[in-house]
Amino acid sequence: MNSRSLMLSVGARFVRVLTAARTRAGEFPGRNQTLSFLGPEPTGEAAATFHVREKRKLSARLREFFVYSPALGRTVGVRVLLPGRPSEVADVIYLFHGGGDDFRSWTDLGAAEQLTADSPYLVVMPDAGAASYSRHTIGGGERTETTLDWPTFHTAELPAFIADRYSVNSERSGALLAGLSMGGYGAMKYAAQHPDRYCAAAAFSSPLDPLSAVPLFDIIALREGGAAKSLFGDPKRDLAEWQANSPMSLAPNLAGTDLWFTAGSGTPHADDEDEDHVDVLEATVNQHGLKFHERLTALGIDHTWSPRATGLHNWFAWQRELAEWLAALDDPSRRGTSAAGGGLPGLRDEQPVAAGARGVHDGAAFTYVTGEPVFAVHGWDVAISRRRAQLVTFAEVTPASFTLNGAGTFRVRTPALYHPGQRYRIAISSPLAENVYDLAADADGRLELTGRMAGALHDPIVPGKRTRHFRTWGQDALTTVSITPLDSPEDATGADAAAGTGSGMGTGSRSGAEAFPGPVSAERSADGPSSAAADPSTSAPGPEPRRAR
Structure with missing residues (x-):
């Protein structure tokens, strides 16, 4: 020491x-403020x-x-x-x-x-x-x-x-x-x-x-x-x-x-x-x-x-x-x-804004690290059911795909990035299973996805060096989710087609960000992309402030 x-x-x-x-x-x-003049703390409602x-x-x-x-x-x-x-x-x-x-x-x-x-x-x-x-x-x-x-x-x-x-x-x-x-x-x-x-x-x-x-x-x-x-x-x-x-x-x-x-x-x-x-x-x-x-x-x-x-x-x-x-x-x-x-x-x-620059709320990619099992970031709501605490990376998040590491099950509710009523193919690939299903965006243009990740972490019956791997097994396992608009308008329901929303993203001629033109019912935000271009060169620490890229 x-x-x-x-x-x-x-x-x-x-x-x-x-x-x-x-x-x-x-x-x-931490409690030594003199608040006696206020009387007792509130109770009830x-x-x-x-x-x-x-x-x-x-x-x-x-x-x-x-x-x-x-x-x-x-x-x-x-x-x-x-x-x-x-x-x-x-x-x-x-x-x-x-x-x-x-x-x-x-x-x-x-x-x-x-x-x-x-x-x-x-x-x-x-x-x-x-x-x-x-x-x-x-x-x-x-x-x-x-x-x-x-x-x-x-x-x-x-x-x-x-x-x-x-x-x-x-x-x-x-x-x-x-x-x-x-x-x-x-x-x-x-x-x-x-x-x-x-x-x-x-x-x-x-x-x-x-x-x-x-x-x-x-x-x-x-x-x-x-x-x-x-x-x-x-x-x-x-x-x-x-x-x-x-x-x-x-x-x-x-x-x-x-x-x-x-x-x-x-x-x-x-x-x-x-x-x-x-x-x-x-x-x-x-x-x-x-x-x-x-x-x-x-x-x-x-x-x-x-x-x-x-x-x-x-x-x-x-x-x-x-x-x-x-x-x-x-x-x-x-x-x-x-x-x-x-x-x-x-x-x-x-501030000058580059032509075509898109913020996170418009669908630009971002990565988020957290230890919380339930969190919300950039309009994405995520809940993970797990038995033990773990650091989770919600990575490369775009309207077309994202990844999650760790064990348990997840539920993800997306921002309003999709066409209301349009159907999308959800493909979930995890160490436990491959799952593919179709899902229609709700009236706000959101999707709610659920799936399985790696096996749940658990406590060994006899704790010790020989069983300590059970405490972290599955934590590094990666689950990948892709979201693909269905190609033809007839894949949308009759109600969706009547509303004129069934073919907005199903041309089949666009991919990645182009296939997702941004929120339909949500106002666009200009808070910028999740990361800035960086120059890895730095100088040695010194007494003067400096920008490090």
């Missing part, structure tokens, strides 16, 4: 002792709806809300900074805090209000408890078991609340994520889990490879009041859960997202004049940034990695990094570095 891992492990042991004392007292850092319990005007631009979240089962705080340059519709930056901080930190300590004084963005700074940015079940035994669903609060409830209260751009091009330390981890993870919702993500001094920082994530779990390894389980036994929550594992999803991440070396900067030691935590996350940079480069994903020659894990660094990222967003030289048609916030009307 190297010195950095040893120090984190010692820190984790210390936090375990501290947590035991706090458990007896019923106190946890009130506890089933997201609502504002208290709001305050703290300055000309700064607003503070205390909101009840059904996903968390408790009241939390949110601060909102109005745009420094008001406009009719504003893009939104969701700015996340780190471990040990809360929703007040970016304005109280991070100078966010001053740094955004001339910014066109609405800045939303929500609470994140101890900062796991994950679903976390705590309690059990003598305590009531509670699940804190931070991702649902941050990516579903909060955006809906902001869109309802403010005039904001609700498209992908108007949603950006950023954060420091664990907040940057959350920003990158949410961007990877929802590539169709966020156009940009930034991480300042963040652990982007959880499997390389298990003690750090144990500390976060303990600070929230959970047990050690209660976040994602044991790294060996529950590897798929760790991968499902790792920006490193989900990196392929970030093609087409504007990425910026940075970290210091751990040696003091001129601003840190009272410090004379090496910051082990900052040096560790610097290595995470380097590994993430190498991973994105290998995948050919455009990004900015800006390592610092100096800098500790403190607010001096994060203020500088937030200021530089905001300046970079408005830098004309960065135009066109995201996926075609996506562009950078504030530059959408100035």
Whole structure:
């Protein structure tokens, strides 16, 4: 074990002792907001709806809300900074805090209000408890078991609340994520889990490879009041859960997202004049940034990695990094570095779009990696019935075909990419069976497909080295699904022919993308293709920011 891992492990042991004392007292850092003035938490019908319990005007631009979240089962705080340059519709930056901080930190300590004084963005700074940015079940035994669903609060409830209260751009091009330390981890993870919702993500001094920082994530779990390894389980036994929550594992999803991440070396900067030691935590996350940079480069994903020659894990660094990222967003030289048609916030009307460029919602190919058994991305709804967690790659997805890896059974509901009533031949090829059947698109132009994948993963009767292959058997097996329009109009039903929809895609003279001209009843989106062309050449890390392709 190297010195950095040893120090984190010692820190984790210390936090375990501290947590035991706090458990007896019923106190946890993630819950130490003073909310007694609000009275008891809502119950009954009130506890089933997201609502504002208290709001305050703290300055000309700064607003503070205390909101009840059904996903968390408790009241939390949110601060909102109005745009420094008001406009009719504003893009939104969701700015996340780190471990040990809360929703007040970016304005109280991070100078966010001053740094955004001339910014066109609405800045939303929500609470994140101890900062796991994950679903976390705590309690059990003598305590009531509670699940804190931070991702649902941050990516579903909060955006809906902001869109309802403010005039904001609700498209992908108007949603950006950023954060420091664990907040940057959350920003990158949410961007990877929802590539169709966020156009940009930034991480300042963040652990982007959880499997390389298990003690750090144990500390976060303990600070929230959970047990050690209660976040994602044991790294060996529950590897798929760790991968499902790792920006490193989900990196392929970030093609087409504007990425910026940075970290210091751990040696003091001129601003840190009272410090004379090496910051082990900052040096560790610097290595995470380097590994993430190498991973994105290998995948050919455009990004900015800006390592610092100096800098500790403190607010001096994060203020500088937030200021530089905001300046970079408005830098004309960065135009066109995201996926075609996506562009950078504030530059959408100035971005040239290549002739014939097609977005994902128009049928362009994309690949999506996830650990969730039920997910929705780019209008595709996928549900997988499985016995054990596994990392799933939903790959080369087009209106004509897609692939899935893993075991179990699947159900896929497509976007409205097909002609209502038109019949299609579905061919499913998996390790278990070859299945071919015909299916008509519904009135919205969607198809609902079901099929079998590899054999279900299961637990061996006698666990051990000799039977461990049973725990992963079938996980790498590939299932291929093809969707082909039937050639002749007479293959459509009489009702379909009467509606005049039976022959729209059945000429037999077109193939691939040409056979699927795009959605009939859905509005086309211009969020760009799922990946951008990339130049694999890179330069060695240095103190200056650079674009890596």
